[in-house]
Amino acid sequence: MSDKPRIFLTRELPPKTMELLQDQSVLTMNHEDRYLTKQEIMNGIQGVDGLLCLLTDVIDDEILAANPALKVVANFAVGFNNVDVDAATARKIPVTNTPGVLTETTADMAFALLLDVARRVSEGDRFVRAKAWHGWGPLQFLGADVSHSTLGLIGLGRIGMSMVPRARGFSMNVLYWNRTRLAPSEEASLQVTYCELDELLQQSDFVSLHVAQNDETRYLLGKREFSLMKPEALLVNTARGPIVDEKALVSALQSGQIAGAGLDVYEREPLLESELYEMDNVVVAPHLGSGTIGTRTKMGNMAAENCLAACRGQLPPNLVNPQIYD
Numbered sequence: 160m161s162d163k164p165r166i167f168l169t170r171e172l173p174p175k176t177m178e179l180l181q182d183q184s185v186l187t188m189n190h191e192d193r194y195l196t197k198q199e200i201m202n203g204i205q206g207v208d209g210l211l212c213l214l215t216d217v218i219d220d221e222i223l224a225a226n227p228a229l230k231v232v233a234n235f236a237v238g239f240n241n242v243d244v245d246a247a248t249a250r251k252i253p254v255t256n257t258p259g260v261l262t263e264t265t266a267d268m269a270f271a272l273l274l275d276v277a278r279r280v281s282e283g284d285r286f287v288r289a290k291a292w293h294g295w296g297p298l299q300f301l302g303a304d305v306s307h308s309t310l311g312l313i314g315l316g317r318i319g320m321s322m323v324p325r326a327r328g329f330s331m332n333v334l335y336w337n338r339t340r341l342a343p344s345e346e347a348s349l350q351v352t353y354c355e356l357d358e359l360l361q362q363s364d365f366v367s368l369h370v371a372q373n374d375e376t377r378y379l380l381g382k383r384e385f386s387l388m389k390p391e392a393l394l395v396n397t398a399r400g401p402i403v404d405e406k407a408l409v410s411a412l413q414s415g416q417i418a419g420a421g422l423d424v425y426e427r428e429p430l431l432e433s434e435l436y437e438m439d440n441v442v443v444a445p446h447l448g449s450g451t452i453g454t455r456t457k458m459g460n461m462a463a464e465n466c467l468a469a470c471r472g473q474l475p476p477n478l479v480n481p482q483i484y485d
């Protein structure tokens with residue numbers, strides 16, 4: 160029998176990652192282009208050392224119980240809200256993620272949505288394709304200025320921080336709210352201003368979400384928060400859907416409490432609140448934040464290295480629950 164680690168992969172990853180896994184492990188995997196059911200994941204992890212899974216796989220205690228010898232849950236994402244980390248920790252199973260490699264790519268996506276919704280690019284595209292355009296007009300598709308506007312960043316971790324130079328390129332005034340405030344010298348060198356959340360919502364022309372999903376951030380933006388925003392404000396969410404109360408967002412958009420939204424993530428992916436499909440002032444992308452071939456390859460290789468290391472009994476480089484070794 161091979162002494163290579165046995166790994167179960169829940170969906171095909173980019174070619175270079177597949178080569179790495181095929182070379183370094185005994186790999187079993189889902190070959191279909193669809194999510195696996197819970198039962199299929201439980202069957203898949205029988206007799207393996209490591210599970211390499213995606214943000215769409217909900218890994219709970221029942222799944223972990225299906226293979227008490229499992230040595231690692233390696234998530235192909237920086238977010239790990241899909242894994243019950245407490246349950247894994249109680250079972251002393253390392254959980255890993257893919258931080259850092261998708262930072263710039265995700266910030267690019269947030270900026271793409273911001274620009275799109277502000278300048279009505281997707282809406283104009285639909286209009287042209289519908290052959291409804293009969294020539295240039297001075298009042299057609301007037302959007303919002305991005306340059307010199309105020310951007311409110313909710314969360315200033317890696318991705319939020321990466322928004323700052325992008326915003327600077329558009330001469331934007333940057334406000335931020337974060338669990339921990341930067342030192343005054345850092346705020347000065349980055350030229351960002353700390354605000355309490357309510358104040359940030361009141362003052363920003365664009366609000367972009369960059370916090371992780373957890374118990375504290377679920378529904379961080381709801382009815383009350385939308386009522387604080389400017390009627391011309393635009394919301395961008397490339398973080399996680401459940402950070403926003405999607406029904407409250409729809410009401411705020413319908414009543415004109417806010418002007419529009421650029422969304423990459425949703426409360427119940429792949430479903431959206433039905434009204435969102437019809438709203439012209441909303442740009443909806445299918446969770447593409449980290450979606451470039453380069454970045455997905457780096458994420459795949461990182462997840463594979465994490466998985467292989469833990470299977471070999473080594474400390475995986477991107478461990479999210481180091482307390483298992485206490």
Ligand code: GLV
Nearest residue numbers: 235236237238449
């Ligand atoms: C993508 O959404 C990620 O968390 O990596």
